[in-house]
Amino acid sequence: MKTLRIVLIVFFLLSCVFIFTRENPLTGEKVSIGQSSLLQKSSLWHTIAGWQKDMNSKLNHILKDMKQSFKLKYFLILISVSLLFGVIHAIGPGHGKMIVGAYFLKEKASPINALKLGSIIAITHSGLAILLGILFGIIVKSMKMHGRIDVQNYIGIISGAFITLLGIFYFWQKIKCKNHSLPGKKNEILLGIFSGMIPCPVSMTIILFSIYLDVFFFGFLSVLFFSVGMACTISLLGFIIIKSRHLISRISIKNKQKAQAIQRVFGIVTSLLIIIIGLNLIFTRL
């Protein structure tokens, strides 16, 4: 049981990763994130990417089927595939997991907090995808992929700026040893919104495609369930980090002074990490 717990913790912590790009290489500037060919050569990578490809394709077909006629079977396939796609897609780099990781390493929190933060990220994420989908699919239809990517990049820059400011604020709090200047709830809402603001091209494409097919409601449902799936993964990651942090606190409780010093260093390092993530979001898009 203990081994299983450690394996699970490592597995999810591994998925909480740095990624130094959000550009579409088919239209955008080159941003290197370093050598990833080794990963891409692995069969695990291939398997997970393959699942996502299949689900992406399935959503494409099922939305077309929905246009032809509504069947309960199609509807159930649509929401279950969207949900699963969201769970798997969020395992990949990005989607605010690094911020969630850093935040819960910094803050003392409960599993409910993880669920809240994951949900806020997912709600913001799907809400924005729907708004952008409506903008690109109905209001400024003439905008091509370049334009759409540019708009997404500007939103990413704004998100990065807010995350950086929040990181600076946390850092200042930790340096001054002020732990509760902002209520935890407010912290989570702000962090969740800023992290969720970065649009995911998958959600955007689903919305655009559903508008094109004139089945917007089903596209909306698909993105909603996709986001619920993402929220599950992000919340689970947060939950595991909270548990890991709790485990560390228990280990270091023997020496209270030492434990406090460790907690403070953690707070400072993770605040710096949030600043770095925010700056990275800005500079990879400029």
Add this chain to the structure above:
Amino acid sequence: MRKFVIICFILFSMQLFSHPHVWIEYAVEVVFSEEGLQGLEIEWTFDEMFSWQIVMDYTEDQDYEISEEENKMIEKEAFAYLAEFDYFADFYLNGKKFEVKKAENFHAKCKGEFLVYHFYIPWKVPVKKETTYLKISFFDETIFCEVVPKKDGLKIKKAENISAEYSMPDRITYQLNFWMNKE
């Protein structure tokens, strides 16, 4: 504490699992003349969603038929950028990286609901009596695109005086060896 340091190290230094938003299957035809290797004919087949976006953005009737004019626009706006990414090419000649300078003869077409890019990468390597070793693969280091070979995705257009053989050392790489036939 040691366990936690290890976990933090992994957490902050590694990346794992793919995060693709575009999926590409590639096929390669290796073109030889009597002098040796001349270049590679490349074919990329995109997933349905990306294909649809390109069709929607660049074709007039959104009918999966690409005219010459539309082909030029796609090349200019959705292909030329890839030069900055070396066209995702990861090619090696006798263990030394081959820098892809340009791609030629681009044309896009649709096979059903799939968008297909065709292009040619010139790569001149004279044939010798001793074996020459090539490694051919594509990957996107930004992880935005997942590029994998098609099943039986490598063909060889051989010259009579050249022998060639290939294998796949991993799931995305072709190892191709060629040499001059004994007279």
